[in-house]
Amino acid sequence: MLLLRLILNNGDSVVTTLDQLLPGQFGQIVRIDGFDSIASRLREMGFIPGQSVQFVRTAPLGDPMKCSVQGSRIAVRSGEARRVYIEPILKPSVEPRS
C-alpha cells in the first residue's frame, strides 16, 4: 500500500470515478458510493478502498467496461463504475494479484 501511495500523481491527486479513466489507465480505489446491494456486490468482488483497479477496455458498443481488480477481470456498466471513486495512479509496480 505504501508503495502505491509513493507513486501517486505528484502528491496532490484528484479524486474521480472509474468511468472517467481512459482504457489502460489505473486508479486506486478511495471509496464505493452507497450501501445497497450493488455496492456490496462490488465490494465482495474486490472493489475495496486501497486496491488498485485498471480500466482495461469497453465492450464493442461502448458499455459495459472491463476492469481488472485484485487479479480478476470484472465487467461493470458505466453506471456502476460511476460509484467507484478512485485516484488515478501510474501503473502499480506490484501486480495486485494475490
Add this chain to the structure above:
Amino acid sequence: MAHSAELTRSAATSKRTLRVALVGNPNTGKSTLFNALAGMNVRTGNYPGVTIEKKIGRCNIGTYDIDLVDLPGTYSMAPRSPDELVAIEVLTGDAKNEPDVDVIVCVVNATLLQRNLFLFSQIVELGKPTILALNMSDAAEARGIAIDTDQLSKNLGVRVVATSASKRSGIADLKEAIQSELDHRGDKGAFAEPRKRPLPDEFYLVCDELRKELIERACTTGQHSGDPSKSDQDLVPDQYLIERMLLDRGGEAERRSVRRLGAAVLPAISAAREKLAAMLGDSTELECSARYAWAAAHLDGVVSQTRAKPHSATDWLDAILTHRVAGMVCFFAIMLVIFQCIYSFSSMPMDLIDGATGAVADLVTSFVAPGMLRSLLVDGVIAGVGGVLIFLPQIVLLFFFLAILEDCGYMSRAAFLVDRVMVTFGLSGKSFLPLMSSFACAVPGIMATRVIENRRDRFATIMVAPLMSCSARLPVYLLLIAAFVPATSVWGGWISTQPLVLMAMYFVGVVVAIPIAWLLKKTLLRGEVAPFVLELPDYKVPSVRVVFSRVWEAGREFVVRAGTLIFSASILIWFAGFWPGDHSRQFEVQREIEAIVVSDGPDSTQKTEKLESLEDEHRRLSSSLLKNSALGMIGRGIEPIVEPLGWDWRIGVGAVASFPAREVIIATLGTIYSLGGEVDEQDDGLIAAMRASTWPDGRPVFTIPVALSIMVFFALCAQCVSTLFVIKRETNSWFWPVLSFSYMTALAYAGAFMTYQVGTRFF
C-alpha cells in the same frame, strides 16, 4: 419403549448417509471438482419452493456413504434473497427436510486466493468442520504463484488441500481430508483452537447483546404462544443470522426476523446498528474491509511470486474476442457455426431415430390385430412419442455446444459483448445465455435464468424466452415450407426462398420478444436499471466430464419428458379422436386390406381394384369417424374462431390439440388426414393430403397465406405445458405462467390473423 426408540435412533444415525457440501465462488472449477468426486451418479432438483438448484452426487469415501451437495457458486454468504438464505440454511442444517451438513468443502481459485478467501471467511463463521480446497493450483503454478499450503492451513486453522480438478490431481488428498474430518466429527479433532474471527471484537459484542435482547423479548411476549415445545425463543435467529442481520441492511436475515418476531424487533436492530456505526463506521464497508484485511493477514508468508508473471493467454484472447470489430465478427461466426453444426450433424441420428420409430410401428402392426389396442399404440403412442424423440440429437448437440461455450469462459464474454443491445430492450447481457438456450428448448433456457440476480430482469427474460423458436417448432415449419413454399431461387440463384422463409420464422420470435420485454420492463417489472457486475474468468480448455455430464442430464430430462408428458398427451389426443364413434367396420376393412396385402398370388388388376376400393372406404370411414369424434366436434365448434385465420376445422383441431406440446401437431394432422399416426414432416403422404385438402366448395384449404399464418401462430403461441410448469416453478407463482400463456396465445392469434389478411392481398 424408550429404550427401543433410542436403539432405532442410534441405528439410524450410524447408517445415516453423511453430507458434504461444496461451496465456492463462480469460476473456481467447483463443478469439475464435484464431477471428479461424484462421477456420473448425480441427481438434480430444486429445494422446495425456491429456485436454488439442488445437485446431489453419491460417492463413497473410505467407509462412508457420502451425499455430496453442490451449492450454486456465490461471491458471498450474505443472504439478499430467500433463495440465498436457503443456501445458508442447507449449510447450517436449518433447512426443512434437509439433513445436517457434516463437512463443508470451500473451493477456492488458487490464482485469486485473496478474493476467494472473502467467502471462506464467511463460511468458517458457520462453525462447521471446513476444508479449504485450493483448486486450479496447476494454473497458479503455471503463473509462478507458489502457495505454502502447510502455512496456510496453520494460519486458517483448517485442512488445506491443493487440487486441480481438470487434471484430476489432489482428488485423493481431498477425499482423505474429508474422511479424517468425518472421523473426527463430534470431537474437537486436530483443529481444536477457536477460529480467529474476521471482524473486530466490538462487532461480536454488539451481536451478543442484540441476541440477548431478542431472547428476553421473546420470553416476555412468549406467554401467549400455547405450544411450549415451540417457544418463541426458538424463533430468535442463531448467531450467524444475527450477524447477517446487523451487516445486511434490508437483507433476508432481517426480513425473516421481522416475519417471525414482528416489526417490534426493528428498533432493536437499528439501535444495535447505530451503536456499531458509532464505534466502527458503517457495517457494509466495515465487513468487506475487515474480511479482506483478514484474508491478507492470513496469507502473510503463504503466497509468493516465484518468477515473473508470464503474459496471460486470457488477456491476449480477450484482446481479439472482445475487440470492437474482431470481437463482433467472432461472436457472429461462433453462433453461425454452432447453428450450422446442429443442423448438419443431427440429420444422420435423426434419420436413425425416424427409421427406428417406423420399424417399431411396423413391428406392432404385424403383431397386433387391427383394433383399439393397435390404434392406441401406433396412432397414439408411437406417433406421438417417436415424433418427439426425433429431436433428441438436436437437443444433445445444442447442449454440447452451450456447455463448451460456458465451460471455456466464452459465455461471459458473449454477455459482455451484447449487454448494451440487451439493455435497450430492458434486459441484460446475462439474459443472452438463457435466450440462446431457448432456441433449443425454453425449459432449460428458463432454468438458465437463475444466473440473473435481478428479479425483474430475470422475470422479463423468463417471459420472452418461450418466444425463441425452439426445436419443437422446427418440424411444423419444415412440413409447411416443404408443402407450400415454392423453391424459387432469389438473388441470382444464391439463396432459395425456402430457407429464407425458415429464417424469417426464427426472426419472428426475436422481433416480437423485443417490444414485449420492453413493455414488461415499462409496466409490470418497472424499476431502476439493474446492476451488471460480471466476472470474466480465465479461458480454459473445457472439461470433458463437465460437458459430458451437462449433455447427459439434458438428454435424460428430454427423454423422460417424452416418456411422460408427450406420452400422456398423445394418448389423450388419440382418445379424443377415437371416441365416441363405432370403429368395428373400420377395423374390419383394415383386416381385409391386410389380408389382401399378405395373400399370395399374382398381382391381378382385380386385386388392385379391390384393394383401392377398400382403402378408399377405410379413408372415408376414418374421416367421418374423426369428424364425429370428440376432437372433431371441438374442431367444428372452434371453426368460426379460426376461420379469420384462413384455417379449416382440421387445422383448428391440430392447433388446439398441440397446446400441451406443439410437436403434437404433426401426429394430429397425420391422424386427421386419415393416414394413421405414423406421419412425419418428410412424409409425402401428409404433404400430398394437405395439398389436396379442400373446403366444401372445392377451394384448396392450404394456400401460401394459410401456411404462413399457421407458421406465425406456432412461432408465437405458448403451446408447451412443460414450459408453463417450469415458469411456475421458477417464479413460484401462477401469475407468470398464466400471463405468459395469455399474452402469447393472444399474440399468436393476432399475428396469424394479420399474416392471413395481409397475405391474401398479395397471393
